[in-house]
Amino acid sequence: xxxxxxxxxxxxxxxxxxxxxxxxxxxxxxxxxxxxxxxxxxxxxxxxxxxxxxxxxxxxxxxxxxxxxxxxxxxxxxxxxxxxxxxxxxxxxxxxxxxxxxxxxxxxxxxxxx
Amino acid sequence: xxxxxxxxxxxxxxxxxxxxxxxxxxxxxxxxxxxxxxxxxxxxxxxxxxxxxxxxxxxxxxxxxxxxxxxxxxxxxxxxxxxxxxxxxxxxxxxxxxxxxxxxxxxxxxxxxxxxxxxxxxxxxxxxxxxxxxxxxxxxxxxxxxxxxxxxxxxxxxxxxxxxxxxxxxxxxxxxxxxxxxxxxxxxxxxxxxxxxxxxxxxxxxxxxxxxxxxxxxxxxxxxxxxxxxxxxxxxxxxxxxxxxxxxxxxxxxxxxxxxxxxxxxxxxxxxxxxxxxx
Numbered sequence: 012x013x014x015x016x017x018x019x020x021x022x023x024x025x026x027x028x029x030x031x032x033x034x035x036x037x038x039x040x041x042x043x044x045x046x047x048x049x050x051x052x053x054x055x056x057x058x059x060x061x062x063x064x065x066x067x068x069x070x071x072x073x074x075x076x077x078x079x080x081x082x083x084x085x086x087x088x089x090x091x092x093x094x095x096x097x098x099x100x101x102x103x104x105x106x107x108x109x110x111x112x113x114x115x116x117x118x119x120x121x122x123x124x125x
Numbered sequence: 126x127x128x129x130x131x132x133x134x135x136x137x138x139x140x141x142x143x144x145x146x147x148x149x150x151x152x153x154x155x156x157x158x159x160x161x162x163x164x165x166x167x168x169x170x171x172x173x174x175x176x177x178x179x180x181x182x183x184x185x186x187x188x189x190x191x192x193x194x195x196x197x198x199x200x201x202x203x204x205x206x207x208x209x210x211x212x213x214x215x216x217x218x219x220x221x222x223x224x225x226x227x228x229x230x231x232x233x234x235x236x237x238x239x240x241x242x243x244x245x246x247x248x249x250x251x252x253x254x255x256x257x258x259x260x261x262x263x264x265x266x267x268x269x270x271x272x273x274x275x276x277x278x279x280x281x282x283x284x285x286x287x288x289x290x291x292x293x294x295x296x297x298x299x300x301x302x303x304x305x306x307x308x309x310x311x312x313x314x315x316x317x318x319x320x321x322x323x324x325x326x327x328x329x330x331x332x333x334x335x336x337x338x339x340x341x342x343x344x345x346x347x348x349x350x351x352x353x354x355x356x357x358x359x360x361x362x363x364x365x366x367x368x369x370x371x372x373x374x375x376x377x378x379x380x381x382x383x384x385x386x387x388x389x390x391x392x393x394x395x396x397x398x399x400x401x402x403x404x
Contacts, residue, residue: 014281014353014354014357015354017325017357017358017362018325019323019324019325020320020322020323020325020357020361020362021322021323021362022281022357022362023279023280023281023362024280024281024282025280025281025282028190028280032190035185035189035190036189036190036191038185038210039185039189039190041210042185042186042207042208042209042210043208044208044212047210077323077324080322080323085185085190085279085280086321086322086363087184087185087279088185088190089322090184090185090209090210091185091209091210091211094210094211095210100321100393101392101393104321104326104327104393105326107322107323107324107326108324108326108327109324115327118327119327119391119392119393120390120391120392121153121154121391121392122154122391122392123152123153123154123391124140124154124155124158124391124392125140125154125392
């Protein structure tokens, strides 16, 4: 069986997870405050340690969250990258939707529950 | 003999954690959610459970994708608080019930649920937000012992909704075969409708969520036939966490009485709440 495609949606299956393993591995280490500091101090050196491809590094450098998801970074591991780079879930979400943070908040019922 | 005396289905939205830690529960945007738990806590104070079995998913705090179990049961005396990448919340360690955990492992594996057994496990918002809402801690610690049951709802292939429902039924049988006079509640957490990635970020579907609550109460066996595809298409990719509510429902009798029900969806997640009590 398996899952059918869903428009505008990433389905995190084993093939996508395999593709994103370097990104997910890097982000998992950001659960340790010392690693978060090391990442913030020198992103390039930190990315090199995990053998990211040049394309993956560019996605991190440009904070291309939609691209990272499409490259197999799982949303829950991406949240750790968001935290280390000052991007909240809603800011990442607005970018993935292709709109500004302010425009995104206007689409919510009660935008104060953040 | 041990018994399952109550079941709770509830969302485990992470932003609830900092609201609790900073005591912002009375803010207008949050009050409707927290108010809904006041009668639930009154009800729990009458049920006086000794143990809470919490069915949840880790979000990359203590479990990594290099080895990812489908069902993982905690079998420890206590569970630490995990850092999810945002810092460790100022919460006391959570007490376990290792004896009951061992009994559950023995009976569930004998019942053909081949669990990963975790002698060390740290818990995060999937587990802690439901605890904050139902069993707030005090300076003396948490008011119940706990057993965490971590389910893979992240990396497909996931267990089916029916498998989760049957696991709940097996948990009930396992609890009822435990000789000590222990009363347990079971929490099925996660959902409801939400999608956190892609262009469809922020998608919710209240009609789906309300129908899910209806069927969870009146037709759980039929609801257990729902596919991941249907949940993800209709309620968002991350709504598939809802299969864990079926584990809770499976651990209650089919004719269990529904006690509370609430729904609040201010931002990006349908935050549902439903409770059941066995007569």
